[in-house]
Amino acid sequence: MRIFSGAGVSPGRITGVVRRMPRPVREPAPGERRAVSVSAGQAAADLRAASHSVQTELQSRAEQATGDAKAILAATAMMAADPMLMRSALDLIDGGSSAEGALWDAAASVAGMLRGLGGHMAERAADVLDIRARIIAILRGVPAPGVPSSATPYILVAEDLAPADAATLDPAMVLALVTSGGGPASHTAILARALGLPAVVAAAGADELTDGVEICVDGVTGTVVVDPDNAARAGLQVSPRATTTVGGQTTTAAAAGFDGDGRLADGYVLPLLANVGSARDAATAAAAGAQGIGLLRTELYFLDHTSEPSIQQQRKAYRAVLDAFPGKKVVLRTLDAGADKPLPFLAIANAAAEPNPALGIRGYRTERVRPGVLERQLEAIASAAAGAEAEVWVMAPMISTAEEAGKFAGRCAAAGLKTCGVMVEVPSAALTAEPILSRVDFVSIGTNDLTQYVMAADRQLGALAALNSPWQPAVLQLISHTVAGAAAEGGHKPVGVCGEAAADPALAVVLAGLGVSTLSMTPRSLAGVGAVLGSVSLELAQELAGVALDSSSATGARARVRARLPMLERLGL
Amino acid sequence: MSERRATIASRVGLHLRPAALFAEAAARLPVEVTIARDGAPVQDALNAASVLAVLSLGAECGDVVVLRAEGADADVALASLAAFLERDLDAE
Numbered sequence: 206m207r208i209f210s211g212a213g214v215s216p217g218r219i220t221g222v223v224r225r226m227p228r229p230v231r232e233p234a235p236g237e238r239r240a241v242s243v244s245a246g247q248a249a250a251d252l253r254a255a256s257h258s259v260q261t262e263l264q265s266r267a268e269q270a271t272g273d274a275k276a277i278l279a280a281t282a283m284m285a286a287d288p289m290l291m292r293s294a295l296d297l298i299d300g301g302s303s304a305e306g307a308l309w310d311a312a313a314s315v316a317g318m319l320r321g322l323g324g325h326m327a328e329r330a331a332d333v334l335d336i337r338a339r340i341i342a343i344l345r346g347v348p349a350p351g352v353p354s355s356a357t358p359y360i361l362v363a364e365d366l367a368p369a370d371a372a373t374l375d376p377a378m379v380l381a382l383v384t385s386g387g388g389p390a391s392h393t394a395i396l397a398r399a400l401g402l403p404a405v406v407a408a409a410g411a412d413e414l415t416d417g418v419e420i421c422v423d424g425v426t427g428t429v430v431v432d433p434d435n436a437a438r439a440g441l442q443v444s445p446r447a448t449t450t451v452g453g454q455t456t457t458a459a460a461a462g463f464d465g466d467g468r469l470a471d472g473y474v475l476p477l478l479a480n481v482g483s484a485r486d487a488a489t490a491a492a493a494g495a496q497g498i499g500l501l502r503t504e505l506y507f508l509d510h511t512s513e514p515s516i517q518q519q520r521k522a523y524r525a526v527l528d529a530f531p532g533k534k535v536v537l538r539t540l541d542a543g544a545d546k547p548l549p550f551l552a553i554a555n556a557a558a559e560p561n562p563a564l565g566i567r568g569y570r571t572e573r574v575r576p577g578v579l580e581r582q583l584e585a586i587a588s589a590a591a592g593a594e595a596e597v598w599v600m601a602p603m604i605s606t607a608e609e610a611g612k613f614a615g616r617c618a619a620a621g622l623k624t625c626g627v628m629v630e631v632p633s634a635a636l637t638a639e640p641i642l643s644r645v646d647f648v649s650i651g652t653n654d655l656t657q658y659v660m661a662a663d664r665q666l667g668a669l670a671a672l673n674s675p676w677q678p679a680v681l682q683l684i685s686h687t688v689a690g691a692a693a694e695g696g697h698k699p700v701g702v703c704g705e706a707a708a709d710p711a712l713a714v715v716l717a718g719l720g721v722s723t724l725s726m727t728p729r730s731l732a733g734v735g736a737v738l739g740s741v742s743l744e745l746a747q748e749l750a751g752v753a754l755d756s757s758s759a760t761g762a763r764a765r766v767r768a769r770l771p772m773l774e775r776l777g778l
Numbered sequence: 779m780s781e782r783r784a785t786i787a788s789r790v791g792l793h794l795r796p797a798a799l800f801a802e803a804a805a806r807l808p809v810e811v812t813i814a815r816d817g818a819p820v821q822d823a824l825n826a827a828s829v830l831a832v833l834s835l836g837a838e839c840g841d842v843v844v845l846r847a848e849g850a851d852a853d854v855a856l857a858s859l860a861a862f863l864e865r866d867l868d869a870e
Contacts, residue, residue: 280798280829288805289828315830322836325793329833 206434211408212670213427214389215397216733216778220421220433221380223414224355226363226370227348230338237306239298248304249295255304255343259336260285285336290315305341312337323511352379360422362414365406365667366393376400381422383429385411386667389674390653390705397424398708401729405429407670425778463731465494467724473743475717477735478534478725480703482506484525490728494735497534497596499649499725500703501526503582504540504548513550513578519585524593531594536649536703536725538628539582541602543567551575563657568603568628569613583620590622600626600649605633607640614645628703630654635683638690642698649725650687652704656680675706676759681715685754688720701725710737710778711767717743718750733778740772780852782845783816784860791838801829803862807855809847816842826859 239248263282267275284290290311297307316330316337338350352361352373361379365386379402387393387406397404403424405411410429414420421430421437430437467477478499479490483506487498506522507514514522527535542548543566551571559565572579583599590597601613604627617625626647629635634648635655642648652675657664659679662672674680684702691700701723706712708730716724717738726734741749749766756762767773788796804811805827812823815835823846824831837843843863845856 276795276798280794283798283801283829287828287830289825289831292825315834318834319830322834326833326836329794333830 206437207410207431209408209410209429209431210427211383211385211405211411211429211667212389212674213404213423213425214394214406215382215402215404215424217381217401217403217424218422218777219360219381219403220419221358221360223362223383223416223418223420224353224359225414225416226352226361226366227342227350228364230341230345230347230350233303233305233309233341236310237303238301239303243303245298245301248298248302248307251344252294252298252304252308252340253291255340256286256291258343259339262339281332281336284332285340290333305344308337308340308344327511360420362411363393364412365391365665366396370396374400376402381424382406383408383411383414383420383422384667385409386665388662388664388667388670390656390664391667392665395705395727398705398729399727407667425773463494463735465496467496467735467738469717469738469741469743469746471742471744473717475721475738476723477731477738478536478701478703478723479728479731480725481526481728484522484529486728487526487529491529493728493731495530495728495731497530497536498526499534499536499701499723501535501537502541503537504542507540507542507548507550510548511550513581516581516585516588519582520589523586523589527589527593527595527597533595534598535595536598536600536626536701537586539569539579539599539601540571541568542571551578563654563663568630569601569609570603580616580620583616583622587620587622596624597622598624598626598647600628600647602628602651603630603654604628604641605631607637607644610634610641611644629683629687630658632659632683635687635690638687638700639693642691642694642696645698647699647701648687648691649701649703650684650721652680652684652702652706655683655704656706659683671759674759674763675704675709675712676753676763678754678756678759678762680706681719681750681754681762684716684721685719685750692720699723708734710734710776711763711770711773713738714741714746714770715750715753715762715766717741718746718748733776736776737770737772737778741770745769780847780856782853782856782860783842784845784863786837786839786841786843787864787866789839789866791841792832792835794833797832798829800859800862801827801832804859807847807851807859809849809851809855811845811847811855811859814844814846816844818844820846 260282263278267278270278294307294311312333316333319326319330342349352370358378358380360381362383365384381402382393382397382404384393384406393406403422405422405427421433467475476496478497479495480500481487481490481498482502542551599617599622604610610627614625624646626645628651629648630651656673656675660672662669664673688700691698699722702716702721703725707724708726710733713724713734752765753762811826813826814823845859847855
């Protein structure tokens with residue numbers, strides 16, 4: 206038995222067998238030449254065999270699939286042995302390239318051609334690159350890239366997961382996630398919370414885990430036990446959430462559900478809202494009892510568009526979300542593109558032009574280089590709002606100054622939108638909350654970015670996970686300062702939190718104590734957060750907020766607050 | 779060299795599914811067929827049996843393409859492929 210730990214980012218405890226996510230296929234050296242011992246004929250034969258084997262595998266997957274997936278897999282199988290792709294790769298082999306180098310370059314040029322056509326062809330370019338990775342994996346004798354396919358449930362272990370991996374991850378087969386990289390706000394952590402999977406990130410020991418090893422994962426403490434003995438299993442199974450039977454975990458909190466009425470034990474009202482990216486998410490959120498939408502990430506509609514969606518298209522997409530919450534509040538955030546969320550049609554800058562994209566042109570700042578996109582989006586929102594029963598609020602991301610907030614408010618007013626606010630993600634916005642709130646109707650604190658900016662720690666860097674915690678007293682100070690700014694402004698304007706921090710039930714208590722007026726989170730977390738908030742009085746929440754603010758570290762703040770909340774242990778959170 | 783023009787009938791253009799069906803049909807023929815946009819130089823014509831080549835034309839509904847082939851069976855082959863393009867493959 207061996208124990209290591211990382212950051213627990215999504216609650217739950219479970220035992221299961223490891224399957225490793227293969228490392229991404231690495232690029233061959235540019236213009237890689239064939240070894241002298243390998244003839245062109247041999248390299249060509251190797252390439253053909255590998256391409257044939259990928260084609261066969263995809264064909265058999267197509268046979269098992271149905272509907273659209275079947276047609277797409279069948280077409281992708283054809284691409285694996287495509288005569289044009291093979292011809293240009295074989296020509297490169299004749300010119301002296303290695304099989305891998307030839308295929309790499311040939312596929313890159315085809316993908317570039319398809320990408321240049323725009324629209325859905327960009328997805329086809331991704332298909333070509335996927336095929337390339339699969340063929341090269343065979344040439345190198347390494348496992349195919351992507352989430353492993355398995356007939357039995359397993360714990361997925363990886364360096365880190367990309368947003369694209371989420372699409373191929375089957376929540377019925379994956380029991381938990383353990384990564385060596387990533388931080389509490391990494392894509393892996395966000396994905397795990399959305400799927401309700403226990404997860405531990407930034408666990409250096411994860412790189413040593415091999416397929417088939419049994420581990421116990423505790424998504425709260427961040428502990429991973431390798432080859433657990435019976436005592437360790439028993440210790441990990443005291444919680445009602447834990448289970449020995451893989452695949453069947455339930456939580457008492459989730460089983461009880463959220464009743465759609467966020468309150469503390471003494472009746473103090475604290476509405477719990479949901480973060481969503483689509484109408485489908487909104488339906489899930491409504492079913493989970495969300496009292497509204499605290500964050501609609503509108504950029505998710507735009508991700509696969511290579512040209513700007515029309516006002517009509519946007520209106521339809523927004524309206525579908527509004528219709529899921531009649532009579533309730535829905536907060537739409539305007540496009541948050543840039544840094545980790547590049548949008549093809551904005552094509553603002555490449556990495557070379559922006560060496561530090563998190564500090565670059567993103568969010569509201571894109572208006573400087575792509576004027577008009579925001580205005581059209583606000584027009585689309587106003588048109589979706591007309592006749593909708595939901596209460597429509599709009600906010601801008603990445604606001605740094607009261608002047609920017611004022612300009613945004615002016616644009617909203619011009620579009621006929623009544624309730625206009627801004628995100629507090631940049632520390633300067635937290636520090637100037639009072640003048641900002643004198644210009645807008647509300648603010649919503651995005652703790653993920655606020656944390657990375659105030660701690661100067663990249664949220665995707667596993668090595669900095671400890672700094673990158675919303676429990677950091679400095680982050681809590683900024684939240685407290687924002688609430689104080691709202692009080693000083695005097696208009697009783699709402700201060701919400703829509704970052705991942707709101708999904709942590711213990712931190713939710715602290716946020717309530719700091720005076721935050723609403724919490725918005727992934728729908729999965731509503732039940733747990735609701736249950737824990739319902740177990741504390743406002744007085745206790747305020748006391749615990751003081752305890753957290755006075756701590757000297759994030760881990761200290763978290764431990765001291767958690768020790769005072771017995772409900773967490775009871776719910777296995 | 780036989781030549782045949784065809785107008786793309788598929789409402790979504792030669793996107794993935796129609797392109798795959800077309801390339802599959804071209805690959806089954808006994809002759810090698812090329813495809814190009816109308817007006818493009820002959821040397822730029824692409825292998826019609828390659829789904830990637832067909833996709834890379836980016837042909838939309840209503841666009842005209844030129845099919846070419848050599849040999850005795852060329853005319854029959856081109857006629858069958860042209861008929862293929864002139865149906866709305868996506869609706870079927």
